[in-house]
Amino acid sequence: MTVYKESISACIGQKAEIAKVVLMPGDPLRAKKVADTYLSDVVCFNDVRNMLGYTGTYKGKKISVMGHGMGIPSVGLYTHELFTQFGVESIIRIGSAGALAMDVNTSDIVIAEACTTNSNYGNQYGIGQFAPCADFDLLETAVNKARAKGCNFKVGKIFSSDFFYNPKAGEINEKLRDYGHLAIEMESAGLYWEAAVNRKRALTILSISDHLFKKQALTSEQIRDSFTDMMEIALDTAWEFAE
Numbered sequence: 001m002t003v004y005k006e007s008i009s010a011c012i013g014q015k016a017e018i019a020k021v022v023l024m025p026g027d028p029l030r031a032k033k034v035a036d037t038y039l040s041d042v043v044c045f046n047d048v049r050n051m052l053g054y055t056g057t058y059k060g061k062k063i064s065v066m067g068h069g070m071g072i073p074s075v076g077l078y079t080h081e082l083f084t085q086f087g088v089e090s091i092i093r094i095g096s097a098g099a100l101a102m103d104v105n106t107s108d109i110v111i112a113e114a115c116t117t118n119s120n121y122g123n124q125y126g127i128g129q130f131a132p133c134a135d136f137d138l139l140e141t142a143v144n145k146a147r148a149k150g151c152n153f154k155v156g157k158i159f160s161s162d163f164f165y166n167p168k169a170g171e172i173n174e175k176l177r178d179y180g181h182l183a184i185e186m187e188s189a190g191l192y193w194e195a196a197v198n199r200k201r202a203l204t205i206l207s208i209s210d211h212l213f214k215k216q217a218l219t220s221e222q223i224r225d226s227f228t229d230m231m232e233i234a235l236d237t238a239w240e241f242a243e
């Protein structure tokens with residue numbers, strides 16, 4: 001395998017080319033699934049900490065896919081390195097999320113326009129409340145791809161949470177729902193901040209795996225099938241920004 005450069009990164013041991021556009025799920029095995037299912041001429045560019053990363057060709061253009069782990073510290077670390085040390089220009093998170101809004105259902109797609117968060121990660125920039133927002137061009141492109149596909153999707157605010165388990169979750173989730181948040185997950189604010197400070201593009205596309213009020217949850221088989229729409233919208237969006 002070609003060694004592209006001595007890695008200067010703490011957590012990415014680059015062993016092959018990384019494309020300008022990278023899809024990122026939390027789960028590295030979801031990254032492998034995207035590579036195995038949709039990419040051709042695939043090479044694995046990272047296996048440090050088993051945070052698998054692959055580069056391949058999709059409809060004639062180079063696209064990479066790599067896991068980012070769980071939580072804002074993890075996604076912040078990987079996306080910071082990809083943006084600042086590996087020439088990445090656009091990152092699209094493809095994640096699972098719990099629905100908050102009553103008109104969102106399991107298997108639906110949520111495209112995250114902006115994030116509310118309880119994370120302190122944004123405080124490091126020293127400018128007060130720093131709005132974590134999606135890149136408009138990526139967002140508009142993803143909306144067009146989702147419409148063309150005919151799947152159920154919504155665009156709006158989400159909550160990027162520092163906790164998955166919380167004794168006050170019931171009370172907090174009700175407020176989040178009442179203030180118009182569509183879904184809850186754990187990374188997008190960190191991704192949007194890293195993109196903003198590094199003047200890059202970022203977007204999150206989510207597939208709803210469970211509903212926090214309707215008490216619905218997909219089985220792992222249903223999750224596997226319903227994630228297909230999210231992956232295809234993300235790939236077709238990425239293609240428009242890839243080389």
Ligand SMILES: O=P(O)(O)O[C@H]1O[C@H](CO)[C@@H](O)[C@H]1O
Nearest residue numbers: 025026027070095096185186
């Ligand atoms: O499915 P992923 O992309 O990991 O996203 C969601 O799933 C994890 C929690 O189970 C958190 O990372 C959350 O953001």
Ligand SMILES: O=c1cc[nH]c(=O)[nH]1
Nearest residue numbers: 096097098184185186
């Ligand atoms: O972070 C997450 C992901 C899926 N479902 C949730 O309830 N929370």
